[in-house]
Amino acid sequence: MADIAEFPMTDRYSRQTRFAPIGEAGQRKLAAATVLIVGVGALGASLAQHMVRAGVGEVRLVDRDFVEPSNLQRQMLFDEEDAIAVLPKAAAAANKLRKINSSITVSAAVADVNASNIESLARGVNLVLDGTDNAATRLLLSDICFKQDIPFIYGGVAGAQGMQAVLIPGKTSCLRCLIGSEDSDSEGDTCDTVGVLAPAVEFIASLQAGEAVKWLSGNQTAIRGTWLSVDLWSFRLRESVLPQGNSHCAHCGQGRVRTAELIAEEADPIGEDAIGSIVLCGRDTVQVTLGSPLLLGDLEKSLGRRGCRLTVNRYLVKAELPSGEQLILFPDGRVLVQGTGDAENAIKLCKTYLMQG
Ligand SMILES: [Zn+2]
Incomplete structure (x- = not known):
């Protein structure tokens, strides 16, 4: 790799800082920000690329899976070599992202996100970006975000359809109030049962990344406060205003437990012989x-x-x-x-x- 000192990247963000709502001040805020991206599949790989190219100072990736040939149709950071080498997605993504922008910090955890590690993964981040593929993990992320006062940028895609929303503790309701429990059928279609179109993924990831850039650059008032559903094939777009926190909900209601008030909860340790x-x-x-x-x-x-x-x-x-x-x-x-x-x-x-x- 050429020495970066010989090729100063001074113009790197010029088109972004020329965009008035961001400017130099917004760029400095982006550089000081940290995001956690959970799941580095199709949505996550695209989100990671947006965050890294935009100059977010620290990007944390976590994913439990490895690259397979069936990923290459839509997971834009990966190539055939990654699949042949059976590289974990988090590691393969981090390798590419560091080549895209060597001036920021990219960290990668090859792990399954669960109740015992999410608090430490999310500690100190400004945003959590949803790149997962299942309701259980999304609900866990929503719970932890509402506990730690971190905005959660939800996105989901199946077939040619997608959904996207920014859930903000103290302002909007949580994901649990919007989609129900882990067993609810609201996420019945998955990319394994109905397939998934790459452009639909990119559309939702772009919406998520756009809201993330708004939030991180100090443009919180520009956040779109709606739940958006789109079908890219028939082109139908529906938008509904996100409800406020539900007073009966332990996560987003008035009685919600905030980090400062938390009694330290024991993580659920896996016993020596527990499988x-x-x-x-x-x-x-x-x-x-x-x-x-x-x-x-x-x-x-x-x-x-x-x-x-x-x-x-x-x-x-x-x-x-x-x-x-x-x-x-x-x-x-x-x-x-x-x-x-x-x-x-x-x-x-x-x-x-x-x-x-
Ligand atoms: Zn709630």
Whole structure:
């Protein structure tokens, strides 16, 4: 890479600072800001690129998944080499983003966002941007944002349709009040069941990024206070004003618990022998959470001895089992089991291959 000192990037933000509502003052605010992007798939990769190019000072990425060929149609930061190398999305994205803008801080966490790590991931950020693909994680993000007084920039896409809203603690209602619980059917369509069009993703990501730039550059009064739904195929656009916090809601109501008033809540630690699992929607993949970290070096040897075809990088080990399923092992104790949608079977495979040397 050429030395940046020889190619000063003084003009980098000139078109953005010439835009009057941002100006030099807004640019300085962007440079001082930190955002958390949860999920670095289609929405998240696009959001990350917008934040990095706009000059947001620190961009934190977190994602639990790795790059696959089926991602390349719409996940704009990734290429075939990333898929061949089985790179985690957070790491592959961070590599590209640092090349796009070396003057800001990009950090990447290869992890599953859950109640035990979200508080530390979100600590000190000015905004949380939603790049996730499931209601459970979105609701967790909404809860934590309303607890820590952080605006949450929601976005969701399936097929050619998308939705977007900026949820602001103390001002609007929370996501739970808008879409219901984890089990609600309001997010029934997913990109696994109805597919997804890349331009629909980019449309929603642009709306999210636009609102983020407004907020971070000190243009909070310009925030669009509506829930927007769009169908890019038929071009229908619906907009409704976001309701205020619901007085009966523990998250967005008047009685909501703010960070300062919080009694420290114990994170839900996973016991030594506790094995958890969730079926990732429609992908024929189960995420199994083992009770303890995985020693990838040792497992690589034992899986090799047992006839598995291995792909190894510094973040994970992918093992193709003789029976056809694939195990993707992460050092934090997570295993993505591909080739089965059955949680019991996935746990059985983990026990067979990972716990019986
Ligand atoms: Zn609420």
